[in-house]
Amino acid sequence: MFERDYLIRLLAQAGAVLGKAAGLKDLGKPQEALQTIDEFMSRELRLRSRLAMGLTDEDLLSMLSLTGSPNAESVAIVASCLKQEAELYASLGEEDESVPRFEKSLRLTLHALRNELEAEGWDARKRAEELIASLDPYETEADTKKALWGWHEEEGRFADAENLLFELGEAGALSAEEGQAFYTRLSGMEDAALDAGGLPRDEMEEGRRQWGALTKENEA
Structure with a gap:
């Protein structure tokens, strides 16, 4: 006390x-x-x-x-x-x-x-x-983007989370497995939740494909 x-x-x-x-x-x-x-x-x-x-x-x-x-x-x-x-x-x-x-x-x-x-x-x-x-006017550190990435996902702002995912991926600050896990979590969501989060299922699947291509390119 x-x-x-x-x-x-x-x-x-x-x-x-x-x-x-x-x-x-x-x-x-x-x-x-x-x-x-x-x-x-x-x-x-x-x-x-x-x-x-x-x-x-x-x-x-x-x-x-x-x-x-x-x-x-x-x-x-x-x-x-x-x-x-x-x-x-x-x-x-x-x-x-x-x-x-x-x-x-x-x-x-x-x-x-x-x-x-x-x-x-x-x-x-x-x-x-x-x-x-x-x-908002500044380019932030990878640690800050990672924190925001997780927060946007938890809050159901999936489009914002995906944008940060690709920024992190392009900077080499996120592993291929972390991105794949993100899309696996989203794939288990209801369509209504994905729509509300600004990332309809077809766009989410296209994002998953692009993520795979990006990480393969980074590995090459």
Whole structure:
């Protein structure tokens, strides 16, 4: 109970800090806002922003675990801090700092959604959509595309998932077997579900054929 109460209080504190940072941004003090966020992360999570960005997603999630799996509150806080930092860096025109933060925040948020990590007062689905919109103008990393690929499939957006599948395949970031497994899963869907996902069965089968041709070409 004590641990749960602590995490809820920490989430509230994070909300206050992010609100303060937003106010500093509005006052034209983005660097002070960035410092406020970084100091909070260091003080409360023993995790500075640059360390969070330097860790793999798996190592970062491991750091945010208390009982063997990441807790929802810590994931929500770090994802929210990185999102706001990304927005601050974007306001400064520093895309090399903002885009990677948008991406890592999105991957953490999608991890929370796919693993049903729910933090009180944190609308992960809404935040994910905001992050996706923020990243729309940019070419994202393979890890981000993979996370989005799985998320689109789970959400029934099959056409979007297939588009990412081919982007990953052309970049050599996805194996032939992973793509084949995707089409095998879709082949077991009802026609109505495929239609709703923007990928009617005949188009899905054509996509499967093209995937096979692409992976054979890559192997040649």
